[in-house]
Amino acid sequence: MAYFIQLVVEGFATGSIYGALALAIVLVKRATGLVNFAQGAMAVLATFVAFGLTQAGVPLILAMAVAFAFAFAFGAGVERFVVRRFEGGDPDTAVVATIGLLVFITGVAALIWGYEPRQFPSLFPLQSIDIFGVFVSVRSLGTIIVLVVVMVLLQTLFRLTKLGLAMRAVADNPQSAALSGLPVSRLLMVGWGLAAILGTVAGVLVAPQLFISPGMLDFALVYALAAAILGGLDSPIGAVVAAWFIGVVENLAAAYIDVIGNDLKIIVPFLAMLIILIVRPEGLFGRKVVVRV
């Protein structure tokens, strides 16, 4: 039983990392209506900024703060100078532009820091604590708590602040929002900036485990995409719940189903997702879109 709980907690922790990236994808999707394949690469670049600063002797917390500021500016800049060009055009072209960004940003990170994976300092101490006979690593608990805090902050931002209201208005109907005097262009930039910060949270959380390299989040991006779509793409809570679901199911399947093992564990959440999507095409938490003909 203790082993089972440990597996579940580890699953939640991995799921939290996918969840942070999935939140970023959902935020961008809501703001500009496109799926950003470069979300992971942007996060890695910002994480590298934190890495560079810690190498130079800056304390980790301060380095992370600078990395978040960089991520915000970079995300806003990408929206303004790259994505803006493709908004309102063919959606396929816009998505391929983000693929171009993915390749390009990975190239930039590799140019500066190389492809070699490097050690990244951990935010949490590397020890386990004993909770009622179950040993849980502080890192896992910390990761889960960070994600929950991030989610609460995000919900507060969107539900209780004027900025959040304005961003929801722009996501809902850019034309009407512009007509009622909202600075749509700046709000879109804020949306992308916030998403880039969320991605960086995922990057900083996962870097100590995976070691930092330009392709570090490529795989997590697939999971995050899956979580975002499974959650319904519109719903931040849905994305996080779906990400946890994927993390936990994957971990349990690897441990308890012998045929599956570690190499095939990725199949289980994806098959589950296929079945869920076929039964509920709008995702677990998505609204059914009714289109007027």
Next chain:
Amino acid sequence: MKIFLARPAVRIAIAAAFMVLFVVAPLVSTPFLNYQFSMIAVFAVALLGLNVVMGYAGQVSLGQSAFLGLGAYIAAYGVSHDWPISVVFVLSCVIPAAVGMLVALAAARLRGLALAMVTISLPIIGVPLAKRFPEFTGGSQGTTVSWLNAPGWSGLADDQWRYYVVFVIAAVLFVLGRNLVRGRIGRAFAIVKSNEAVALSMGISPYRYKVLAFTIASLFGGAAGFLYVAIVQYTSPETLSFATSINLVAAMVIGGSASILGTILGAAYYIVVPVLAGQVDSTRTALISGALLLAVLFLLPHGLVSLPRRIVQLVNGIRRRGRSTVIDPPGDNTARGTAVEPESQEQTQ
């Protein structure tokens, strides 16, 4: 210029000139170039399939690499067990097509990103499966085969012989694909892409045509897998990875969505750019490819195939700016609009 190009005789002459070029080229070029040209043909077939489902029928597919990889594994398995080559070819087409149809039967009622997700999961599931069953796939190392060597009577080198085989098959598939998208089925795809409700009201079932589009796409994907093994003589889980799918989608949009010529340009882009970028600076391949991809999209949002039209537009723009000290004549705009029209129509057909 445009009218001159539109004449059937001129078009046939151009096509004939290209055919002669394709036939003569391998005899005089290096094995390296022949390999690259053959690879362009291989990926042109895979992209043609992707273009049928994404460009023509408007259904996002991020799983084309899975069918490419499946076709390649079947070809490699068949060849290493000495099955007749025609049987191998048919199986490499039919099995991926059947798998694609099964997936589509379940998934085709999904729309947009839900559909994208289903297609993403094909390579994601495919790669670990391929690694798990090494007796069929060779595991992580992949399978190497040796076949399709030039027969003695031909007097050709292996690379030349393989080039011809791949080119003939690819050409036949392209003629089939072109007729398909220009015919009744292609028109049905166009309606399903633009408005499913209208399609329904015209008695065209969007569901059935989406399944058909996916089936055709996976058939072409499988065929491309066969051709891939013919040229590379090797396949591994890398072939069916998600990254390959993403790059295929990028190449399709770069070439030109819903365009046969664009498909070929996209394949050329897919093969040539990494090679060139690697030659410029092998440590900066990603940087250069990414920058180039963005640059092309910025300048040509409709793909490489729109380059002539874009040049005409820019030239007209400069000309008009020269005259604009007088008045920008409104008639000029409409004239330009109609001049562009036939070409864009031709692409959507």
